[in-house]
Amino acid sequence: MEVIESGEGELFKAPDPDGFRAYVREHKARGLIDKVMTEKEAVAKFVADGDYLAYDLCWAIRGPNSLLREIIRQRKKNLGICGKFTYLGIAVLAGGECFNRVDFGYVGITVPYVEAIREGNIRISEWSNNALTMRLQAGAMGIPFLPVRYLGGADAFHYSGAKLVKDPFTAKSVVLLPALNPDVGLIHVHQADIYGNARVFGSLLSAHEVASASRKVIISSEEIIDHEEIRREPGRTTIPHFLVDAVVEAPFGSYPGEMPGLYTSDSAHLGEIAAASLKGMEPIKEYIQKYILDTESELDFLESKVGLGRLLELKGNANIKEGYR
């Protein structure tokens, strides 16, 4: 196959389908195993310094925010970030100085890390939201790459790790995206059983792709449901147990974001993060100290920093239930 042009962007995770197969053979449990643990245990066990992280959310909706807070609490360092659709989440991680490389799809740009990019402390590669989810798709299919009909021609292509080739079937130009298999996938869901069979209601984003493509998968769930409920309606399972390493019961786990059908976002709190992140590193560090480092667990955070009254108010504000049960 003729390569017409190659992007010069760094591949933070190069495709390695055989390596991933070998990992899956060894590490993905086929049996039904109780995987329930706390945020603290899951992050300590499955997130290592230097890991490449993919988390599934849309801006501030259905984000695994309790897990991201715990990553900051445990002061994880040098993570790589699959930056699709991540806005305030990455601002908070930036304040925690948790990562040193980002694949750009859409990333909320905040003062702290434009500086870090300029100084070379954060390495970047350029893609797009769908280029990243298609890379995850290839990773989820166990193949080295997938062809797409976008990204070519733009400077974004030049700073990506994609290739423009002559398609051997049609003789037309086509862009090849390399598979992406993150070290860690974090996904917040509406319901899961203790084994990791999980249900997402609403737009799916790339929940299944992230779960299939990632070596270590942590599910946080608003609710733990009985395994028999999964058996009764298998068509509603979004992510099956054998992809999952840990299940964390995380009511209000998407706070301050929305969990569709269950609670609305706390826009005042989101505004506080946005304002801090636009001001610079010190304000976002103050935010992190106050809300994350000064709390010792997610329960402590919800109790002492948010409060039952506010949580119930957000729950009450969720006036749309159709489709979420």
Add this chain to the structure above:
Amino acid sequence: MTTATAFTQHEVAIIYLARMVEEDKSYWTPGGGRPGFALSLAQKLHAPNVMRMTEEGCISAQPYFPIEPFMYMGGARSNYRGVLWTSMNQICYYNTLGLVDYAILMVLEVDPYGNFNSSMIGGDYYHPQRRFGGAGGANEMASLAWRTLLVTDQDRRKFVKKCNFITSPGYLDGSPNARERAGMPAGTGPYRVVNSEAIFGYDEKTHYMKLLAISSWTTVAEVLSKMDFEPLIAEKVETLKPPTEEELTILRTEMDPEGRVVGAGEWILLE
């Protein structure tokens, strides 16, 4: 229909776009901002069942306004009454199949061939003076939709000879088949650029930007003075009808009572 006399630049752009929306066509847009608001306004005025997609995985929502900041894509209100909730990849497959007629996108900078920037300004890629969010879904939308509508302010810093960075492709260098050579489907590309002052199209042969219409309160010379390059000019430049009270009332009372989106931009006051 009563012609209004006071409105913001964002309101005008949303209304011009909304008037262009056809119910039997399909649209791929961000959920919020001027593009998403234009579709929602069209749904309330003349195209209630228009087929619309947002990239997080929702098809044909009929959003429930008002919507909180940051919640325009994937939130329960923004995804209300859709016909399908699916994955980001499935949305893009439908687009690759050719199911999307129009993408509507915001841009930071646009050049004469409709190439646009949403990534960075100043310096070089690895040492940007200012860095922005990046492509998001704009690159795939601008590559795959049959026609792309771009939205930006009429400003010399927005209509530029050369973008600081081409995040998403227009007609590239304007040469025949440039998009196909770069891997995109044939027959696609920029179609209109819309803002509160003017509407531009593209010359079919040269793919160069062409001024088609201006607002009733401005002149061709004034529009050209707010551009870093001189576009082609249509033989007959149309004059656009100002917003009506009916259109503005929906935007201000039903959709955005706090004015977070529609209140942005300068006020335009007619005599």
